Amino acid sequence: MWYFCSPRVVFGEGALDALDELQGRRALVVTDVTLVELGLVERVQAHLHAAGIEVRVYAGVEPDPSVRTVRQGTQVAQEVQPDWIVGLGGGSPMDAAKAIWVLYERPDLEPAAINPFIDLGLRQKARLITIPTTSGTGAEVTWAIVLTDTKEGRKMGLGNRENVADMAIVDPVMAAGMPPRLTADTGLDALTHAIEAYTCTWHTDLTDGLCIHAIRLILQHLPRAVADGSDMQAREKMHNAATCAGLGFGNAMASLAHAMGHVLGAVFHVPHGRAVALFMPYTVEFAARQAPRRFAELAALFGCSAAEEEQAARSLAGGIRELCRKVGNPTCAAQAGIERVAYEGQLERMVDDAFNDTQIVTAARVPSYDELHQLFLYAYEGRPVDF
Ligand SMILES: NC(=O)c1ccc[n+]([C@@H]2O[C@H](COP(=O)([O-])OP(=O)(O)OC[C@H]3O[C@@H](n4cnc5c(N)ncnc54)[C@H](O)[C@@H]3O)[C@@H](O)[C@H]2O)c1
Numbered sequence: 001m002w003y004f005c006s007p008r009v010v011f012g013e014g015a016l017d018a019l020d021e022l023q024g025r026r027a028l029v030v031t032d033v034t035l036v037e038l039g040l041v042e043r044v045q046a047h048l049h050a051a052g053i054e055v056r057v058y059a060g061v062e063p064d065p066s067v068r069t070v071r072q073g074t075q076v077a078q079e080v081q082p083d084w085i086v087g088l089g090g091g092s093p094m095d096a097a098k099a100i101w102v103l104y105e106r107p108d109l110e111p112a113a114i115n116p117f118i119d120l121g122l123r124q125k126a127r128l129i130t131i132p133t134t135s136g137t138g139a140e141v142t143w144a145i146v147l148t149d150t151k152e153g154r155k156m157g158l159g160n161r162e163n164v165a166d167m168a169i170v171d172p173v174m175a176a177g178m179p180p181r182l183t184a185d186t187g188l189d190a191l192t193h194a195i196e197a198y199t200c201t202w203h204t205d206l207t208d209g210l211c212i213h214a215i216r217l218i219l220q221h222l223p224r225a226v227a228d229g230s231d232m233q234a235r236e237k238m239h240n241a242a243t244c245a246g247l248g249f250g251n252a253m254a255s256l257a258h259a260m261g262h263v264l265g266a267v268f269h270v271p272h273g274r275a276v277a278l279f280m281p282y283t284v285e286f287a288a289r290q291a292p293r294r295f296a297e298l299a300a301l302f303g304c305s306a307a308e309e310e311q312a313a314r315s316l317a318g319g320i321r322e323l324c325r326k327v328g329n330p331t332c333a334a335q336a337g338i339e340r341v342a343y344e345g346q347l348e349r350m351v352d353d354a355f356n357d358t359q360i361v362t363a364a365r366v367p368s369y370d371e372l373h374q375l376f377l378y379a380y381e382g383r384p385v386d387f
């Protein structure tokens with residue numbers, strides 16, 4: 001038995017107008033300072049005011065939000081007593097908003113206790129709206145919450161089906177001002193979601209189509225959106241692709257590249273999308289020897305298929321690397337600017353944490369501890385994986 005969860009999704013240019021129809025008294029907008037400075041928060045505020053809703057803004061969310069930030073935001077929510085919580089931003093503010101909402105409704109819980117196996121009983125006090133301003137994480141439609149334990153330097157994968165948003169507003173205008181680097185990093189995150197969800201062991205008939213279409217859209221439109229941020233067609237297609245990929249992996253799973261990327265992000269502060277995309281080709285090559293079939297299917301979308309499945313899967317890895325290069329992204333950890341001594345110094349810990357990451361269990365080929373160690377080493381130097 002499988003579930004498919006999704007908020008009501010309002011998308012396309014002008015989607016923000018959906019806020020004008022909202023019923024309620026008070027909203028808490030959870031966001032970050034950059035988005036205040038860019039005037040995106042003001043736009044959302046104006047729509048909420050048009051609906052007669054009082055607005056309070058909590059702009060304290062940092063990239064890769066910490067448990068501390070979530071606690072602070074929850075305190076603000078307890079003061080304001082909103083009936084709507086609005087997560088506005090990239091994955092970081094949207095994840096923080098989900099956690100703040102859960103703790104506002106359930107002050108008895110610790111953030112680390114938000115897991116899929118408990119009844120949360122949400123929606124007694126408020127409901128959640130998500131508005132993405134990056135085209136990448138899909139957090140607007142997933143129930144996953146990624147928080148960072150800053151003491152341990154570890155990312156925690158939390159969340160419960162109940163904390164999926166009530167409404168996601170996917171308006172490309174909100175992402176139109178992203179600089180090229182952010183466009184590339186977040187777009188590659190969406191690509192990694194789609195490829196990993198399509199090839200993981202939890203893929204389903206309902207998620208496959210979303211993933212394949214997301215890949216098609218990204219291949220066509222990511223280089224355009226990076227090269228020319230004012231190309232609104234490319235922006236809109238990328239915004240939709242990220243949401244499709246989010247629905248795909250949110251209802252299946254991500255996989256090994258996310259397990260590895262999470263630790264690189266937590267230890268070396270490499271942005272999430274850059275980190276996961278960097279590892280993806282190595283994980284594809286690793287799977288190619290034992291479980292190539294679904295990777296081989298995707299190779300055709302990249303225009304690099306081969307008669308034999310293992311070869312086709314390997315050519316997919318090549319296609320991913322080529323796209324990364326085209327949009328100016330690193331294809332190995334050395335290129336991401338990490339010193340060899342620093343990387344090797346953290347290697348055991350990274351292998352440990354990745355080995356314990358929830359995303360690893362659904363990999364097409366699950367590595368042993370030693371194999372994972374090797375994968376991290378190969379991905380430092382950019383050596384193709386052949387074991
Ligand atoms: N919950 C999920 O399903 C899920 C999935 C993938 C990633 N994540 C998490 O999401 C986080 C990463 O999110 P992200 O990649 O969207 O980045 P982010 O939210 O961390 O934002 C990165 C930076 O981009 C800026 N920014 C955002 N929108 C902008 C815009 N339109 N114009 C200019 N600058 C803008 C932000 O202010 C911030 O400084 C990580 O913590 C990751 O673990 C969650």
Ligand SMILES: [Zn+2]
Binds near residue numbers: 189190
């Ligand atoms: Zn991701």
